[in-house]
Amino acid sequence: MSKRRSQHWFGGQDKDAFIHRSWMKNNGLPDDAFDGRPVIGICNTFSEFTPCNAHFRGLVEHIKAGVLEAGGLPLEFPVFSCGESNLRPTAMLFRNLASMDVEEAIRGNPMDGVVLMAGCDKTTPSLVMGAASCDLPSIVISGGPMLNGRFEGRAIGSGTDVWKFSEDVRAGLMTNQQFGNAESAMSRSPGHCMTMGTASTMASMVEALGLALPGNAAYPAVDAHRARLARLTGRRIVEMVKQDLRLSAILTKAAFANAIRVNGAIGGSTNAVVHLLAVAGRIGTELSLDDWDRYGRDIPTILDLMPSGRFLMEDFCYAGGLPAVMKEISHLLDLDALTVTGQSVGENIAGAVNYNPQVIRPIDKALTEQGGIAVLRGNLAPDGAIIKPSAASPELMVHRGRAVVFEDIEHYKAIIDDPDLDIDEASIMVLKNCGPRGYPGMAEVGNMALPQKLLKQGVRDMVRISDARMSGTAFGTVVLHVAPEAAAGGPLALVRTGDIIELDVPARRLNLDVSEAELAARRTQWVAPKPAMEGGYQSLYVERVLQADKGADLDFLVGCRGHAIPRDSH
16 A cells, blocks of 8 residues: 555654654644544534534534544644625635635645535535645535525525515515514524525535535435434545545546536526536536536426425425435436445435425426526627526516616616616616626626516516626526626627617527627727726736636636645745
8 A cells, every 4th residue: 555645744753753743642642643544634614604504513523423433533624614695795706715725725734535514605616626626535525404494384495585575575565574584484403505506506516426425415404314424424535545536536527417417407506507617627627618508408307496496405305315316317317427435326326216206306297398507609698608497487588678787786776776767577687797807706696686666566587687696596587607797898798778689598599689890889988897906815816717607717726736745844
């Protein structure tokens, strides 16, 4: 057996090994802790500012127990916690920063394998991106969803029902008192969103990619199964180190194709697009925006879960979880793809059972026959834009309308409820300067709330187009991630109120009905917006961020730099 990576720190009898071991012993570690057993780093995104991950102090103890039971040495370390609910201007701005923290912490410390503790939306991709750039044996354990919300005798879903309640209040259909009562009824336990928002989607994606043990996606945070899964994860990473089973062996093109198909089957978040593109870029697997359409175009959405459907993650768990979904679409998957279990996808799901066909529907009773993510192109989005058909209104999937333009989010907020705003339900709402550079960080503002005057008329959906993202918990006929973005001088920057836009999702087309000559004339008048902040990380981000179709990573972070041990510190 070759020398373990950690032994380059702890092995031998020279001065450097003395220093490394001696300082570690101040925590009570005995001599035999450094005898060559696998040292397992536990990458913990606990933070009380990240409510989704605030229970990780307890969960990590189960991981440590599993590592110890398998003969490893568990050592916990903290990294930047990218919390979605509180972090401003948007958590996506800091996803890449968090990934840098993860990458350098893994490479710079004496560990042989890593457990990645993820939960809230951006914590999952940031951890996997950072780990992929190091390519050590790595495994993900998600924190799990909250219990179902309960309000006025019915189940409510985090995020999804917030958007509905907010619009009902603005339409005069819900009182402020009811709105406040719902606020206290929605988040009933530790854990992340219990809808198929980005957190649940990314927990599903790591399971579909083969980076987590079967069952990872759906067990609630407070279910004893989550603690047992954490213990088994701790045991498994020790075996992965012994087998030298690295991320590069798992994150293949077949794995990404499987994940894209699973995303369609579960009605997963549009945010998965930028995150999986970024992960693929880090590990060196070729993946493009067109692959999302190629692999996901004809995938039926069979999971009847908010925001696309009716149920919530707790129901999904009891129905059989992600293994049952993957079993239902097994004929569409590459069953030979390797996973962290050491077995194939096919072996992992062989015994899966669907206990509730109302929640996990048979394919012949799919929620949406063609789910997945649709990739749109045209003169308004030369490098692509996306829409989630399962969350959109069928009657708006082919639509031609007059643009009502908002130059930025402040402009939108200032005029959206102006009773004199020239807008009707056939209009197309266009929001600019909310992409990677423009916001900065590509905020989740793409699902713009409709004008109050139209809500009062009973209108509940309109076509909306932007270079922003939207929450995975959101719904509506919303075109997102338009590339190039407006702040980079993309055609979106040139749209004016009154222009006619054509959306044709079946034909995958998004066109601005303005002549090339007119657009060229407008371009001569266009002035790039001034960055929101000068200096610091935000300036670095704006200068080096890639566009949405490339995963919105920083250009200098793309690629796998490995885990080679740098020069000694003494």
